[in-house]
Amino acid sequence: MKPRRPTLAGELLAWQLVIVVVVLVAVGAISLAQSAATFDRVEGRRVTELAEQLAWNPLVRSQIDRPAPAEVLAPLLHATRTQSGVTSVTVADVRGRIIGSTDTTLVGTPFPAAAGEAAQARGRSGYLTVGGTRELTARVPVLGAAPENHGRLLGSVMIGVAAPTVGERLVGASSYLLGYLGVASALGVLGSWLLARRIKRQTLGMEPREIAGLAEHRQAMLHGIAEGVVALDPQLRLTLVNDVGRELLALPASCVGTSLSGLGFDGRLYDVLAGGDEARDEIVIHRGRVLVLNRMAVVKDGRPLGSVTTLRDRTELAQLERELGSFRSSTELLRAQAHEFSNQLHVISGLIQVDEYEEVVRYVRALREHRESLDLVLPSLVRDTAVAALLTAKSSLAAERRVRLRLSERTALDRLDPLDAADVATVTGNLVDNAIDAAAAGGEGEAWVEVELRQDASSVEIVVRDSGPGVAPELAREVFTRGFTTKAAQGGGRGIGLALIRLVCQRRGGEVAVANTDDGAMFTARMSIGRLAHEVMETL
Structure with a gap:
């Protein structure tokens, strides 16, 4: 039993569905990118403000250079994390050693890649891995307030918020994103089905192999008949010419798409080919040949599509x-x-x-x-x-x-x-x-x-x-x-x-x-x- 070949409507529907899926994936990727950009902008600004507030806190500025400040600073750091909903709050001294943190396991360890920047009394924001978690962090230097150390760098404060996962970003991108994607999928499937039906009607119910066979038969017929055939569009551009027509009119091989005036036609030959009315057995002398032309206008639903002219060589x-x-x-x-x-x-x-x-x-x-x-x-x-x-x-x-x-x-x-x-x-x-x-x-x-x-x-x-x-x-x-x-x-x-x-x-x-x-x-x-x-x- 011969395998059943897919129909034109089926192929179009399948390809349209593939296109819809690709579009949906692209929309999802763009939504994720927008969500990440929004998170970086909003949360980055928020943690930076929180870090600046904590760096200017009098308790932090007075205790950061004292011995054993962790016990004094711990309530403040935990309160800051609880009230602001951040993931971590960390304080380091001027040498880059962590002296207080909401994660007590980090106390005494080096401040992550911050010593150089803290020493330069400059703030920084960006992603860091803190305690095994990737966080969006903001680091701000702590400057002395007492007369004896006024303006001197005493250490750094870092506040971080955990980066959301892909799922969290997808959910946070828009609460209606899944609904939008569902509606887009339904509309895409419906549009693909309607397009397949429309193309099916326009091709008169023929399948691709039938259309290809018809085109091959047309080419064989056009180039097999003994008469020349010339087709023009409404703008008098050459859209089709067979071998006999090209020989009778002495046309170049790349003549299709060129206008009549561009081909050098004028006089009686131009009048017959470009005429508005149908021409029957019009005699034209062209390049030493006696040609008989019959021109017929092509009209569909009242709309002119051009004309088709046949040429016979009557020289002999x-x-x-x-x-x-x-x-x-x-x-x-x-x-x-x-x-x-x-x-x-x-x-x-x-x-x-x-x-x-x-x-x-x-x-x-x-x-x-x-x-x-x-x-x-x-x-x-x-x-x-x-x-x-x-x-x-x-x-x-x-x-x-x-x-x-x-x-x-x-x-x-x-x-x-x-x-x-x-x-x-x-x-x-x-x-x-x-x-x-x-x-x-x-x-x-x-x-x-x-x-x-x-x-x-x-x-x-x-x-x-x-x-x-x-x-x-x-x-x-x-x-x-x-x-x-x-x-x-x-x-x-x-x-x-x-x-x-x-x-x-x-x-x-x-x-x-x-x-x-x-x-x-x-x-x-x-x-x-x-x-x-x-x-x-x-x-x-």
Whole structure:
């Protein structure tokens, strides 16, 4: 049969009882110390006064230097002891020999350690062993009063009172001490029992081994899940973070207990972690990672206890989304071109049906000249085939949205490395898509989008202007961290397109910025290319 383990309430009660016993012993010791101090002070003063009175007694002063004074002094010494309740009364001559005492066995013996002090005519009080009993004594010199020996040291008087035992001191400390100790014991036991019950309720009835197992399971769960977990108290201090959260936020090992501001968090990440409301699927770009944050406030009985935020790393997913977006964009471009060709075929078919053959020839010639002009201008300015093909396809998409896509005369882009061309095409395509959306929603007037590509030995600069309403000033800084498109100017947001643009530029040692012009918004993206770009990406 397995031995029964003690319960949490039982252990707490036992320890509390031990504490109560220790406190009671300490109280008793303090009471004894106070009682001893009181006895020394009160009785020391009393025996000193009695000794002084006896030393100034005329009978003592006249008989102390006479022969055989014991018989004369004995009645006085016994009367003094009886009346004052002291333990012993002793008289010694100037040589330190006892000449009279309430204990007759001491007559003729040396005065206990008093000869030197008596000879110096000084009094003394303290503990001495007299006749086998430890006493609190007071010794006073006896000085002559007769003209022939006036002021001369004649001997000493000592009066002692027996020191009380520990039991006597304990009883004398306070007549109510035992009652006090009993009441304190009862209150201590009752308080220990109530405390044990309260702790039992607060731990939901779990025993220490169960609490320890629960803590171990929690640690295993926190450090075993693939998401980051960050817990903050109401003062925005970090109280808990698992390994994934520490890695995603690049936190030091000793980060627990540090405030958010002390960890260097600011901007969008600080706003989400420290926000007062719950956050759902908030996108934050932090140290080259695309993070999705979900924050939940922790409240118990109406009292805020802090918050818990989970973090998911969507960087790889965002890359896949970007690749999927490129396929979706290609499909949309093909659909737009098919729609454009379909409209042109419908026009040609209609002209044939009404026998306008010459008009058909003129219409086809106009279409061919328009296509040839675009095919001639674009390759001369953009020599990279991937980027040129992208802009050609985007022109069809813009035309379908009634937006004119034009290429700046300052554009000059040479053939790029395939990896460089892919990133340049990604950034250009996303910026053009957002610009087309903004221009199409711009209202009255001609809707247009202008693309300018400039290249030097180590970098490419992409500038996209549109005739849209621009970006709201309060969103100009956050448009890339929140993942808004230029539709954010009207209060809407979608996806993380611009956030991905910034991520691509940062990985290539560049940056992207937005500014409002007189006509609309202007996005400028810069990124390094060639060997410099590869060196930058290897260091990240």
